[in-house]
Amino acid sequence: MSDLGRTNNNANRNSKSELHINVKDVPFHLCKETIAKRSAIVSSLLERNKIDELRCILRDIEADPETFELVARFCYGYKVKFTSDNIVSVLCIAYYLGMNEEHSTDNLLEKASGFLETRVLPCWNETVNALRSGDKSLEKLADFGLVDLFFDSLVQKASYDPRLLGEPPIKNSEYRPNPRRRLFDNDWKSEDLITLPLRFYEPLMIQAMESRSIPVEYIVSSVCSYAKKWVLDAEDDSVSGKKREAVEAVERLLPHKRGLISCEFLFKTLKHSIWLEASSECRNGLGMRVSKQLDMATPTDLKILTQGYGESFCFEDIQLVRTVVTSFYANYTNEEEDSEEDVSHFVKVARLLEEFLLLAASEASLKLEAFVALAEITVAISLGVLRYSDGVYRAVDVFLERHGYLTESEKMEACKVLDCKKLSRQGCEEAAKNQRLPLRIVVQVLLVSHLQIRDTVAKEIKGVEEKVDVEEEEEEEEIRVWSDEDEDEDEVEKMSEMLLRMEIENHECVVHRLKKTKKLSVWRQVKRKFGCLTTTSSSADDACTCDVKNKKKKKIHHHYK
Template structure:
């Protein structure tokens, strides 16, 4: 007798007499079963029919095709032998139902049969509970075709959608990706529900069940989109981002399904997730529809990204996952952003301002990476400069990026440093930026001179504007002699202050440049050093004798203002 027969005898089952030897021998996944055909035929209409036709070989083949594990098949056999204290569970109920349906174990063939008992357990003990329903659905993966034949797939889906509609948080807490200044306020109805137990996550079921279920959830108007997005993002993380590389085929199918399930509404999905998904879709060689779908979603919300999000697009794979390998994808994403918003009728430029600042901040972040090549940095800096044209008043972010890059790449030659600095527009540096750059030892001397020249022009423009304002004020008050006199004294005071400010900055900048020149020509004669300084001053157009400091300010780029400024300094 088989081990099963010995178990049944030990448990005092109502078996046939020992004189009747088993007449049906089959293997279920390598486990032998020695059974009696008549005992199976009493409960199974299919077995009974094959015995009536005397089709023994067909019967053996029929039983071998049962998609069941040995433990579940043993439970079926025990029921056929009269053992009614069956141990149903959420893990085995789907398999029991499929086998009972496959064998025709209905009440029409035999009263109080297995199919009815299993259906009752499913209805009373499994379907009312979210966790039990998810476990049961997950357990039926191996017999999915038969599961669909029985109609259990639709039953499980309808049950889960109904429960998720009542409490969407069963799908997962929504991801907060709001724009700056917006407060996240969940629906007050959701506060009525409190999950004080750990719910079974839908992301544990296989893709061929998960995708159709989430499609139904998307179509359901009672489940908010943010909860569906939360579930889909978690699914991608488990089956794509964190999955082993040996399952490349499965990962490719998963990322394509994720793209199909995600909505296109701006702000529902984090930029970090979209960038990660786009990167994986390219690496896994997903369909062009999949890659384009992620790019379209990204183009709508690049302005919501953070510098560390852009880093995802530029990093490599495997061992190079944290290094800057390529910025082509960053350029593609930024280009798609501008293409999208150029076709919009909105006059709001806040999106462009945010992206311009984002690229400057990312430039600083990328510059600190030793793995970033000079060519890539220059290309990235040019992108940042282009995005700030007409949008940002100052380009201090570009300067900070250059400074950080020179600091982290100290091996650069002088010509390479000039290549790095060619994207810097000195005229767009703020006064504070000019002061820092003018004292920066890492910058090439030629760039420092350009910075100082731009700084002087800024101050002179400021002086001219303030003088003009003072003159206009005096003109308004010239009707009253006493007020006019006070205005003149005020005018002279303001001019004196601006003169001191201008002279102070020029003297400070001169000292800085002289110090740099002395270091570079310390082996040359002192007379030669003075000659170089005269050449530098000649470029400024301020060649004067050292004793006549005030006269150094009499020149200006605009000839129309020369007379006024000259008169001012007299």
Template sequence: MSDLDRKNNDENRNSNSTSSSTDLHICLKGVSFHLHKELLAKRSAKVSLLLERNEINKLRWILKDLEADPESFELVARFCYGYKFKFSSDNIVTVLCIAYYLEMNEQHSSNNLLGKASEFLEQRVLPVWNETVIALRSGDKSLDKLNDVGLVDLLFDSLIGKASYDPRLLGELIKNIEENDDYRPNPRRRLFDIDWKSEDLITLPLRLYESLMIRAMKSRSIPLEYIVSSVCKYAKKWVFDVEESIPGQKREAIEAVERLLPHQRGLISCEILFELLKQSICLEASPECRNGFHMRISKQLDIAKSTDFKILSRGYGEKADSFEDIKLVKTVIKSFYSNYINENSEDDSGFVKVAELLEEFLFLAASESSLKLEDFVELAETTVTISEGVLSYSDGIYRAIDVFLESHRYLTESEKMEACKVLECNKLSQEGCEQAAKNQRLPLRIVVQVLFVSQLLIRDTVTKEIKGTEEKVDEQEEEEEEESGVSSDEDEMEKMSNKLLGLEIENHECKKKKKTSVWRQVKRKFGCLTSSSVDACTCHVKRKKQKKIHHHYK
């Protein structure tokens, strides 16, 4: 028996009036409260009015329109009896709702419950993030009765203000914060780094969480990536991780997630978008929801990973890890191409990336034994189609076919030909031809085609080499002609130099002759140039010659 019940029993025994005239029985969710009408009327203007009108039956069910719990109403009753009571973040919203509904205000009675509860909310709950989240979560069902008071807006504004000051209250980013974190708190904010676990907003009921996130995005005071991170974690908790749920609860959650996620490219990973799209189809979400995920994917398919495509092709339930259907892959690619052509009419880099991604995915899928032949062919045909005019070689298709034949060795020869029909042998590189020509897993007909293409490649290579050699010879001849032209000029210069040198020598001889003739003239004038003088000048030479001859004969 509670203190409240014991006090009621004591007062009933000591009272001179009958129990029926003094007691009030109030039922709340199967729990009966035995109270004194006068004590309750002293604090509640609404109870007082009903007593004046003698509407006792209405008093018994006065709380039937409230989503109040018996524990919170017991706190209200304890206040009316003067007992000690304790507010908390868990009960403050419900108590406020009851006090407001029963009109327990200052106009009716001083120092009343509504004023005390409001003071606790203002001083103890709103300044603290965790307390505010707890109050909002626990008072979910009572908040509708307080719409005209503006209590929801008050709680929302408190949380948004705190998250604007430190967005990490919403939770850490999903991506690598050290590499991709645009949020840098200023030095003053770093003094208040949170070293405790904050209450997560994703624990709020859906209707409150969605309204709060919409309000947060409109405020533009919180970095959008933190809001996106929170929404993605909400989807993980209430769509992916929850095993059993109320029928339609998952569907409502994923539709709300789609409404909350922004459309900006790159804010959400393709992996998460693929998961959400797959789940929206599985849960039979609204067409608007599924189309919304399609549109977001179509804007950024070129930044996906090849492994992300596996999410779209896998099955459901027990077949969640196997390749069951590639139609969704084709739908997503078609959506990407339609959107990309409209927005990037001159840039084809996205086409190249998606073509390469799909080749990588085809290679990954080919190794899965659960991939059926018809699905492989369909996926390969799609890959060849988007690679047309984008990728130069079909080596990627060949490698995927080779892996598929390796992991599906039970295929017949005709089935192998079916798998190979998408291979364009004439687009294989020389290295690819060399590998395919030696591949014993390929059908013989394909090997013959590869050998033929290989011969053509060799012929083209030889032709190019011959042509290149001829061009080199022509270039060398032109260079030699140019060099010969230079050498002829050098020869001319050399000839001119020799001619000048010859002229100089002739001139020198002439000068020498001139000098000799002049000396002879001088000597002749002196009378030295007689025949005897000439003999006298040369007699010593003659004597030397004679001595040599004489010595020889001896």
């Protein structure tokens, strides 16, 4: 209590109007009438002589001494300094004590609401800080709608500038902030939502996703940061219950789309969900996300699944690798991609398993049973996908090198996963000279190498024979073509001669027709000259014409003879 409060308390200590209240073991001695003028609840309790109920009210709302002192100072007429740290608590006390305008003008509830509206909600930093500081008080103000007011303000600001949720997870982002962001540009990255309690953070993120005005990449960035702070990087094992709740909430918030979340984060979160004994829905959901983008992972990412709790990587949990790989092949579907691209995903996973097996084989702590289990998974994945098994051979070679103490039978156990028939020619050459391999395996490699050489020679001989046959067929085809060309040339010559004869005959007919026409036309001119075609003497004309026709017939008949 301030010095001024103590002075007033001392002046009224022996008065019957003195009000004694303890707020979390801190005593307050106040004037009943002064408090009753501002508080409708205190006034009602005094009228009914039930002042003890006031202590219950303050205990229920978990009022802290500092905030209650501000409220008391306001009742005494002093100016109250509102901040984002105390505004929610002040609102809570003023609300429950009935310090509204109906009881007294210019009251505390109105002043605190005005400060919240004009000084807190317009600013991102102040809004986040007020929401975080008023964690316990907001539970008592559920009916007041204050939480929804905070959420709406934060989502609206994040819609203008999604970077308020965190840096974009993708480099060289083409996002450009809304010009309206200048209203709160000065502090856009000062306060982070991941500092909020889980009971505020999860519903806020859900509202942000439902708004569809914020790119999902920024929401994912915020959720991943929240998981790192409260689950992955949290060192306090005594709060495993809170960490379990956090990882389950993170799983509910993460989208299922491929590529939005890094494989390393998903693998770590899945492993922590198992350690924390999270719900089966949480573990299955994270496992599904991991399997959907298994082809995008690296051997180091896959190594996370074998890690023991609280220890370095020691390849303890091989079964989890088997489960994830099985889930990938059982549930992988992508309608947007064609079959060739689907096969490429399977090839990537097969290569991933080979590289991971080689990485595991280089660990001296890897046991023989674990290596064989991993190798069997790798071989099963490569069937029908990879042509050669050289990757498995190299892993076996590295394992034998790092575990030189193995007996001959143990070496054979490690080599039982090696299919010599699927080794390439180079792989066979290397294995045949490898002194670390058991003698039986070397003999198998030599036999396979011999068969490969035999098959290669047979293929070459067959190829030569086929080439000779092809050449002979080509020669025969050329001969047939030449003979066909000769026949075609003969036919062309015959046709040419026939056309020539037809042209000649046609030409003669045309010439004959022209000559005939010319003779007739000349004769007609002669007849006109001698008056044979006059219209006045038709009989003479007929006689002349007949005579001419007779002569012409005779002449033409003589000509064809």
